[in-house]
Amino acid sequence: MKEEKAMALTEADVLAGIKEIVEEIAGIPAASIELGKNFTDDLEVDSLSMVEVVVECENRFGVKIPDEKVTELATVGDAVNFIVEAAK
Amino acid sequence: MSQRRVVVTGLGATTPLGGDVESTWKAILAGQSGVRLLTEDWRELLPVHFAARVATEPADQMERVEMRRLDRSEQFALIASREAWKDAGSPDEMDKERLGVVIASGIGGVITLLDQFDVLKEKGARSVSPHTVPMLMPNGPAANVGLELQANAGVHTPVSACASGAEAIGYALEMIRNNRADIVVSGGVEAAIHQLPMAGFAAMKALSTRNEDPTKASRPYDADRDGFVLGEGGGVLILEEYEHAKARGAKIYCELSGQGLSSDGYHIAAPDPDGSGVQRAIKFALADAGLTAKDIFHLNAHATSTPAGDVAEANALRKALGADADHVSVSATKSMTGHLLGGAGAIESVFIVKALQDRLAPPTINIENLDPAVTVDVVRDKPRALPAGDIAALNDSFGFGGHNVVLVFNTVS
Numbered sequence: 001m002k003e004e005k006a007m008a009l010t011e012a013d014v015l016a017g018i019k020e021i022v023e024e025i026a027g028i029p030a031a032s033i034e035l036g037k038n039f040t041d042d043l044e045v046d047s048l049s050m051v052e053v054v055v056e057c058e059n060r061f062g063v064k065i066p067d068e069k070v071t072e073l074a075t076v077g078d079a080v081n082f083i084v085e086a087a088k
Numbered sequence: 089m090s091q092r093r094v095v096v097t098g099l100g101a102t103t104p105l106g107g108d109v110e111s112t113w114k115a116i117l118a119g120q121s122g123v124r125l126l127t128e129d130w131r132e133l134l135p136v137h138f139a140a141r142v143a144t145e146p147a148d149q150m151e152r153v154e155m156r157r158l159d160r161s162e163q164f165a166l167i168a169s170r171e172a173w174k175d176a177g178s179p180d181e182m183d184k185e186r187l188g189v190v191i192a193s194g195i196g197g198v199i200t201l202l203d204q205f206d207v208l209k210e211k212g213a214r215s216v217s218p219h220t221v222p223m224l225m226p227n228g229p230a231a232n233v234g235l236e237l238q239a240n241a242g243v244h245t246p247v248s249a250c251a252s253g254a255e256a257i258g259y260a261l262e263m264i265r266n267n268r269a270d271i272v273v274s275g276g277v278e279a280a281i282h283q284l285p286m287a288g289f290a291a292m293k294a295l296s297t298r299n300e301d302p303t304k305a306s307r308p309y310d311a312d313r314d315g316f317v318l319g320e321g322g323g324v325l326i327l328e329e330y331e332h333a334k335a336r337g338a339k340i341y342c343e344l345s346g347q348g349l350s351s352d353g354y355h356i357a358a359p360d361p362d363g364s365g366v367q368r369a370i371k372f373a374l375a376d377a378g379l380t381a382k383d384i385f386h387l388n389a390h391a392t393s394t395p396a397g398d399v400a401e402a403n404a405l406r407k408a409l410g411a412d413a414d415h416v417s418v419s420a421t422k423s424m425t426g427h428l429l430g431g432a433g434a435i436e437s438v439f440i441v442k443a444l445q446d447r448l449a450p451p452t453i454n455i456e457n458l459d460p461a462v463t464v465d466v467v468r469d470k471p472r473a474l475p476a477g478d479i480a481a482l483n484d485s486f487g488f489g490g491h492n493v494v495l496v497f498n499t500v501s
Contacts, residue, residue: 027153048157051218058214 098176107144254433319426346377
């Protein structure tokens with residue numbers, strides 16, 4: 001279990017990390033992953049893959065993303081903002 | 089209305105001898121063994137250090153992102169189905185409500201199940217993959233193929249241990265006969281080379297322990313056989329209603345003309361030495377096909393290289409066919425591929441289709457001293473020519489639980 005939180009994550013750090021994770025899990029080219037893109041409608045990440053993306057983000061950034069929050073993270077930007085705040 | 093006839097119009101396979109049908113069949117005719125020492129450290133925990141892994145890893149045949157959502161058995165099913173569908177001329181324009189899929193597996197996604205149990209123990213429940221259940225379910229291989237081809241006539245998975253692949257092909261035959269479908273993608277796969285299933289089979293004393301000479305370990309009908317060799321992979325046949333195939337100008341390999349099913353009611357794992365269940369299945373199959381023992385010229389035997397099973401099957405064939413067994417060229421291709429469990433009946437059906445096409449019965453390798461109790465004519469070491477004219481062939485498959493499945497294929501003139 002990871003107790004420590006990453007220090008001072010920037011928006012750029014998190015976006016770069018999410019790009020890597022989404023490309024690895026869902027096969028979506030990192031270049032097409034932008035802050036304004038919707039995970040479901042634009043990037044076509046299916047519900048099962050989204051679960052994997054969330055768990056991988058938790059592991060990578062040392063944050064907790066509660067299940068009830070996940071549904072609010074519609075876009076890449078939503079996820080980046082949540083993770084940056086949660087890591088503070 | 090006369091019964092709807094069913095023909096084979098496409099083949100696909102990934103086996104310990106090749107990543108497709110052509111390379112596999114070439115290796116089979118050359119009498120090559122697909123059995124190798126395992127490279128994993130865990131082999132040292134087991135009394136058996138070898139198996140027959142596929143010759144071409146799925147990573148060389150499909151995209152990484154697709155692979156990670158699929159159990160290895162599902163990967164094999166998609167690889168073999170894609171080849172078979174293409175071989176059948178990719179009839180994508182057909183009415184998908186008339187397209188079915190019947191693909192079996194004996195054990196299902198056992199490697200996923202065991203790997204994810206390790207993840208659960210080491211990292212906790214939140215780290216268990218959300219793909220776990222679709223990957224471990226035994227109907228996963230059929231479901232993924234059905235999804236890809238958009239098959240809407242029904243997707244099914246009969247499970248009967250090592251008879252599963254043959255039972256799937258028989259089920260597909262009935263789907264077409266019963267007018268539920270015009271084309272059915274049928275076959276079987278298995279991906280169970282992992283320390284737990286291997287330890288389980290070894291505990292039953294079912295596996296050969298010839299660690300010093302793995303390529304000689306699978307030796308059906310040899311006097312010194314000591315068990316089967318676990319293999320992996322799968323085979324797929326495109327079955328199609330005869331008039332449908334003719335109407336679209338499809339290449340027709342041969343006809344699948346019948347199946348015979350029976351159960352032993354004898355023992356959960358041991359074959360009935362009397363072979364009466366197998367004899368019944370052979371007789372039912374011939375009757376279903378409208379053929380007699382005189383028409384049969386080739387058998388791809390179940391013959392796994394276990395001491396009890398090979399002789400029981402050979403005796404049953406002799407009793408069921410009588411003197412006509414003399415003109416049956418018997419091949420035990422598990423001597424080369426190992427035993428693919430739920431995939432066995434499927435790849436062996438592929439081999440029968442190729443044997444009828446090429447008029448060549450494949451060899452049985454590794455017989456140094458033929459067991460004198462074997463009273464059938466075994467094709468040894470080199471392929472043997474099959475006669476010209478209209479001929480038929482049988483595929484035997486039996487499974488733990490006492491399941492017997494016999495399929496009949498015949499040439500179409």
